[in-house]
Amino acid sequence: MNTAVDSVESADGRNTRWEQHRLQRRADLIRGARRAVHDLGPQASMDEIAAHAGTSKSVFYRYFGDKNGLQVAVGQRAIEFMERELMSAAETSDNPLDGLYSMVSVYLRLAESSPHVYAFSTRLPAGPDGQPAAMADFFDRIASVIDVHFREYLHQQQRSPSPASATWYWPRAAIGMVRSAGETWLASPPNERPAADRLARKITAWLTIGLTGSYAKVPDPS
Template sequence: MGIVNITQADSQGAPAPGSPDGRSSRWQSHREERRRELIKSARRAVHLLGSDASMEEIAAAAGTSKSVFYRYFGDKAGLQQAVGEVVLSQMQRRIKEAAQSAHTPREGLLAMVSAYLQMAETSPNVYTFVTRHGSGDPEGSSGAVSGALGHFFDAIAEMIATPMRSHLGDGKHAVIGYWPKAAIGLVRNAGEQWLSTPDSPAKPDQEAMARQITAWLCVGIAPELTPAARE
């Protein structure tokens, strides 16, 4: 009941309505709520307009002015970082949930790759917006965006490494420090190329692409080669 009822001590320690602290708290709460709304609006705008949408276009789609976005996020890189933190957090949570439902390391890889591709395919424009920086932006302004993305892929690499550690042969544990990062590179580059490939009969669907990437991770390209090429 303590979480519901306010004790006398709590009452005495709380700022009175209308006090400077109370006004400051309400203003901060308002700013945080407004920031969340702007992030949602920006995400919808990018989904519709494309990853190269300008701040002016994003603001117009959100029904506000460009100056409002600059006030809350500083510049386009700041907006990308804010949207990226939300999007990448959701992707990380979804990938983790997928991995936890698997019974074997290979099932786990397939589940994680599938979740990654599904989330990216939901809105390629938003995915590109938070993982790449526009060529017209100032050099070096993408540091915060790159940092958030790096943390995301580091977390995914650890998710990949964890189940593998209990299935490695004797003396093979040092290898695990290299393979997850290599795996991330393969998944990301193959996935992004797949996302950017125009639809055609030759393009694999999401499920087939996830299975193909997982096969490359587990057994490599050898099964696709002729017997002579495998020697």
Template sequence: MKNISAGIDGAGDGRAARWERHRSERRLELLSLARKAIHHLGPQASMDDIAAHANTSKPVYYRYFGDKEGLRQALSEVVIGDFRQQVIAAGQAQEAESSALHAMVTAYLQLAQSSPNIYFFVTAQSSDALTAPNAVEEDSTRVLGAFFDEITLLISERLWAYARKGSEQNSGAVALWPRAALGMVRAAGELWLRQPADEHRPTLEELAEALCSWLTHGIASTKLGA
């Protein structure tokens, strides 16, 4: 005799799997549409603005992401994932310590410059991610903090010997250098992104070169104007 209940259960499992797949695909589609909306409208865009730009309704976004912070968290995972992959790959592709630093700084600035609106949206409310990554519980901060932790570790591994060059003692202050270096890159990069695109704004290459010079040789390595 045919097991009818098994057949019903199997059909139910199939429907559930199809529904989950549909939800996953729809969620990715909504994230892609939100990313385009924020890119064009800016990080201050409301959920109404984002939904209208995506030609859907705000309740749809609330259904999938809860609220704007939930959307920020979901988009942060995607965008910061891209940052992680490209910045780490840039550093690992270089053998020399100074070249690795330059490659990572350049990759970070390139990614931020590709869409400042997206960058500022996913990094909003994450000021503690550099100095106290475990002090804030928001998931968007956790994602960004994990990214900074990994980049800091990579800088430590690649540039520890360079940072200690000329120092005979194992200074506790030197251990703070990788995280401080990353904070400097982030702060300078965000100021640069907000500058008007005129003749006074340095190019990406000029900023990357200056940052690496400051980090490895100090401000004295830069010729200052009169």
């Protein structure tokens, strides 16, 4: 019997089980922190988050370093979930315009479902370039998806802008409008804002036909 080999395999097994336990514990802490932020708000302290999660602040520090580290972990998990839902909305739509509306609608509904977690997740610590890496990567991927659908729409319309055309900035401009309008909407009192579906349709119209047709023509008093 090779005791040396058995000893190494036993140690590897223990290390694997410990790593699995550590990853599971980390995932549980992220879920607990998310629930705490959902209930208490994005300004919740580490003490408040730990108490709400039923553990100690030192445990959170052990796994995440500090509140910034915890915020990044919660933010990345929330962004990954939002990205999956947005991609699904785009992939299951019948045409580019329906896909755009579906993505805007999903974005608004997810943000509205937990505005505290949305605020906590999107206001991540900035990187060297001033933009949180997780958010920058997220918007890059979403812009790429929108760009594909946008090119499909242009093809359907038999339009072929030149490589130097300003038209190609539309996907990024669309993201900026959706995020800005959505966050302003989210900050408004619930009784003073339109339903998510109505705003999604309005934003889609703004992005595709502008203000034309958004309002009835004002009658000429003369």
